[in-house]
Amino acid sequence: MTQYVELADAAEILGVHYQTAYRWIREGVLKAEKVGTRYRVHKSDLAAFRDARYSPIPPPEVTKVRDWEVLSQHFYTNLITGSASNAKDQFERLLVGGLDIVEAIEKMMAPALYEIGQEWTTGCLSVAVEHRASRICCHILETASYQRRGRPHGKVVVTTPVGDEHELPSMMATASLRFHHWLVQHLGSQVPMQDLVDFAKTDKPDFVVLSVTNPKARPSALITKELLEENGFRTIVGGMGSSVSELIQTIQSAHGEVDIDSIAQ
Ligand code: B12
Structure with a gap:
């Protein structure tokens, strides 16, 4: 039994047009042998190519947050010290890491704001600092909320x-x-x-x-x-x-x- 398939058959097996398979051969992506004027592809090369091409790409890993409390405390510090770009980077890093914005809001931003609200009511924190912290959060949400x-x-x-x-x-x-x-x-x-x-x-x-x-x-x-x-x-x-x-x-x-x-x- 032959170990080779003709180019047209290889294209059909791969579910692409003949010209596409031909281009892949010319580009060296798909291994083939030239016999006279025709190309043929070894079955094992075809199988390897098909597996590589159609194997599902694993989904990107979602950032795993080990300690939300520490993260939210850090966020809180950035807010009360007015470190807007650090707070923004911290928030955006979670989103880039594939996290749902709902989680970032509920587990990092909201707890930091509760603390700010608490300190503001007890007079430990000035209205000015609270206002600046709220503004930073508004800005972060505005830019993240596309x-x-x-x-x-x-x-x-x-x-x-x-x-x-x-x-x-x-x-x-x-x-x-x-x-x-x-x-x-x-x-x-x-x-x-x-x-x-x-x-x-x-x-x-x-x-x-x-x-x-x-x-x-x-x-x-x-x-x-x-x-x-x-x-x-x-x-x-x-x-x-x-x-x-x-x-x-x-x-x-x-x-x-x-x-x-x-x-x-
Ligand atoms: C920032 C802030 C302000 C800022 C707001 C700035 C802004 N641009 O929004 C300013 C300075 C304007 C302000 C003013 C006032 N504030 Co104020 N404020 C806060 C603070 C610190 C954060 C508010 C916030 O962002 N909450 C969001 C997060 C932190 O809370 P959350 O409940 O988990 O939020 C969730 C829900 O809101 C939900 N959600 C949002 N929308 C929707 C919609 C639906 C349908 C659903 C299902 C869910 C949902 O999503 C959030 C995340 O999960 C809170 C502290 C706190 N504990 O909330 C006080 C707080 C809310 N304020 C309070 C008070 C008293 C006031 C003032 C009356 C003060 C005053 N004497 O002037 C005024 C009221 C002004 C007015 N007319 O509204 C009190 C309310 C207490 C109460 N039970 O009455 C709080 C709790 C502070 C406190 N500890 O005393 N405030």
């Missing part, structure tokens, strides 16, 4: 209710949603209720997310939700006391329900 490639699951508008100036948590929501393939319009804070409804009528989002941190703004959040829902916009209210991973889970399951409904119709 819209991901590919078809998004749907559109979301993110804002805070009137009376709530905590834009930073709403940016955590936006960054997490964008990371998880949602197309987000981030409106910041203090958008008047009717303006928000009008915006939604134009933008037609699948969901509106109201991020509430100041407990005093909770009634305004509930009124806004009612108004949005009267106008047909599904609204998710959450914030202090909940987390961005809960937000992602809620929106994904709510979206799944919509898909099932539309399939049933």
Whole structure:
């Protein structure tokens, strides 16, 4: 039995055009012998080439964080000393390492901010230092929160209710949603209720997310939700006391329900 296959057969086995296989031979990528005017490929060379070409590429290793507490403490120090670029590098290194932004927010950024909030209330930390730390976090989230490639699951508008100036948590929501393939319009804070409804009528989002941190703004959040829902916009209210991973889970399951409904119709 011959140990060789003709070029045309080799191309067919590899699932490519004859010319492609010929080019690989000319480039020396695929080993072949010339017999007269024709090429033939040894079966073992063909098998080795096919295995190398089609073997699955192992997914890149995701950074394993050994001690989140140490990392978050380091992040906290960068925030209170105003080391913006160190804090940014620290955050971005996690993302480059393949980590989900939700994890970086919940396990590193949020604990550092709780500590800052605590020290600020007890008077151990000045308002100026707290403001600088919040600004650094906002900047990190702004630059890390890019819209991901590919078809998004749907559109979301993110804002805070009137009376709530905590834009930073709403940016955590936006960054997490964008990371998880949602197309987000981030409106910041203090958008008047009717303006928000009008915006939604134009933008037609699948969901509106109201991020509430100041407990005093909770009634305004509930009124806004009612108004949005009267106008047909599904609204998710959450914030202090909940987390961005809960937000992602809620929106994904709510979206799944919509898909099932539309399939049933
Ligand atoms: C930074 C900060 C500010 C900044 C905000 C800057 C900015 N650009 O956002 C400024 C200086 C403006 C501010 C102002 C005030 N603040 Co303030 N602030 C904070 C601080 C330090 C961090 C806030 C933050 O980023 N939280 C995010 C992380 C750290 O918290 P988290 O709950 O885990 O966040 C998660 C959720 O928010 C979730 N999420 C976000 N959006 C959504 C949406 C949905 C649908 C879901 C499900 C989840 C979700 O994602 C986050 C990550 O998982 C907190 C401290 C703290 N413990 O939070 C105080 C804190 C929230 N503030 C507080 C207070 C009292 C105020 C003021 C009233 C102070 C004052 N006397 O003026 C004002 C209120 C102003 C107003 N009208 O809103 C208190 C609230 C206490 C309370 N229960 O009432 C806190 C807790 C500080 C404290 N320890 O006392 N603040």
